Amino acid sequence: MTSTRTKLVLASGAALLLVVVATAAYAFDLPPFEKKATVTASAVCETLGDxxxxxxxxxxxxxxxxxYAFDDAKTxxxxxxxDDTYETSCFVNGGGTQLMSVTAEMAEYxxxxxxxxxxVGQLVSTSDLASFNAGDKAVASDSAAAIYVPCVSKGATRHLSVVVNLKKPGDAKGEQSRRDLMTLARSAAAYAHEKAKCEAPSKVSAG
Structure with missing residues (x-):
């Protein structure tokens, strides 16, 4: 009887200890209860546009x-x-790793x-890509979105290649993630088209 009571006391004590540890971890944002930071507009790379x-x-x-940390580069x-060159990039880092890259560069294919x-095929399987309406060609999956934006209208038909690459998936899945990446690609494309002084219509809607 004494042995049973002792086991119950020990079990109760262990359970209480777990509750105390979990509560402390949550209060101090320790694993696995780290709070997700909120990205503010002021922290976002300028090259992402809006x-x-x-x-x-x-x-x-x-x-x-x-x-999160943002690294904006206007190469x-x-x-x-x-001038037939244009190149910018925005890298988003968190947890000691690169989470996303958004690049724009002059290209001619x-x-x-x-x-x-x-x-885009270097980043994801082309079978996972679905087209959307932007530029001369736009495709997206739940981990990448890209737009081929008209830029130079005379002579060589140079475009801006704008590519969003989500390297580590977030909470948004499937169609929601695809929509978010499309939004980022459209915004970055509109910025690049203006800054690259493109004379051809961008064909990029606000999205």
Missing amino acids: RAKAAAALNHALPAEPS HLRTDAS ENSGTWVEET
Whole structure:
């Protein structure tokens, strides 16, 4: 009888200890109860365009991390019509790893199908991609979205290749994740088209 009572006391004590530890972990944001940081518009890369819209999409798309860091790089901005280069990138980091990249660069492919295969096909299987309405060609999955944006209208038909690559999935899945990445791609494409001084219509809606 004494042995049984002792076991019950020990079991109750262990359960109480677990509750205390779990409560402390939650209170101090320790694993597995870290709170997901909220991305604010002011923290978002300028190259993502509409920062408020981008922040809303990122808060859905990004995996839960206690903090996020943004690295915005403008490697080359097109200065005039004779300039045939443009390149920018935005990297989103969290939890010691790169979570997402958004790149835009001047490109020229034989056709939009080749662009999909050689650019987006390196990131995801082309069988997972669905087309959406933007640029001369736009495709997306739940981990990538890309737009082939008209830029130079005279001479060589150069485009802007805008690619969003979600490297670590977040809470949003399937169609929701795809919509968020499309929003980011459209916003980044609109920014790139303006900054690259493109004269051809972008064909990118607000989205």
